[in-house]
Amino acid sequence: MKKSFGPKTLIFPTPVWCVGSYDAKGRPNIMTIAWGGICCSKPPCVTISLRKATYTYGNIMDRGAYTLSVPSEKFVQAADYFGMVSGRSVNKFEKTGLTPERSELVDAPYVAEFPMVLECKLIHHHEIGLHTHFVGEILDVKIDANVLNDDRLPDMEKILPLVYSPEIQRYYGIGEFVGKAFDVGKKL
């Protein structure tokens, strides 16, 4: 028996990604989001959705670029903080002691200490309602060498990204390996 929760933004899992941008004065800003996802393979694109009221919204519209820095579990405190205060009133990099690294590919900074970064060029934006939907073409994905697996491939078990649980508002880690994709279903 299913219980109805009505129309709401409730689904699992959702990501925890930190959006990097520069403001009009060239100051770096960073903001945590859970509303986003990959949206195209060719060209490789990732979407994020922001309210117009956010400082990051104007930055991205002006600069046509953003980065996504993926925090690992140990950065949960900073990631949460990045989603709680506005870059209008505080330099969140200075406050957390984290480093705004300037992307060489797009006009935006990323968090140097976080293990994984995507550098994105804005190619579309769509108005949906409260949120504007940004589509960014992924120009590069950079990952710390020390969180790659033995084959030098990206390993979620080493990167340890956060998973966000909407509604009850909690962060979780990544769990056990469950199965190989395009493989475990072959038995059927």
Next chain:
Amino acid sequence: MKKSFGPKTLIFPTPVWCVGSYDAKGRPNIMTIAWGGICCSKPPCVTISLRKATYTYGNIMDRGAYTLSVPSEKFVQAADYFGMVSGRSVNKFEKTGLTPERSELVDAPYVAEFPMVLECKLIHHHEIGLHTHFVGEILDVKIDANVLNDDRLPDMEKILPLVYSPEIQRYYGIGEFVGKAFDVGKKL
């Protein structure tokens, strides 16, 4: 030191959601995706991205609706299978023995046995490149009563959704509780 992986659809975490639709003859179809995410709070919306070549693409364009069924870990085999074969050639519900439940709100079926379901009305679609980007308004979220927590709220630790790791193509479970959102960052 970060290693560059180039422009690709590589980020963590990504979801494992099964898209339900009806074809022109009213036959239920189901397809697993990892390219999607919440994209607006008001109205509550979720996006999915599909190639035009998929059977589901035409179904959604014709019916203007889709559902997202969230598989729990124990359904990993079916979820993987739903992403491997086309509904053009096989009835994936029959093959897996799972039940296509007709939504009372939108013109699409969902997987009755999966613990969580979103019923979505198509409100936009955008061409990006290889993928078309569908924006669906969430009309209801339904969750099995036996996977709610003691406060009758949705609990990711009980629903046990899958997390997909692109590139190395693996499914993972949800891990440990790491922190309370809008709370753990207050110390900064």
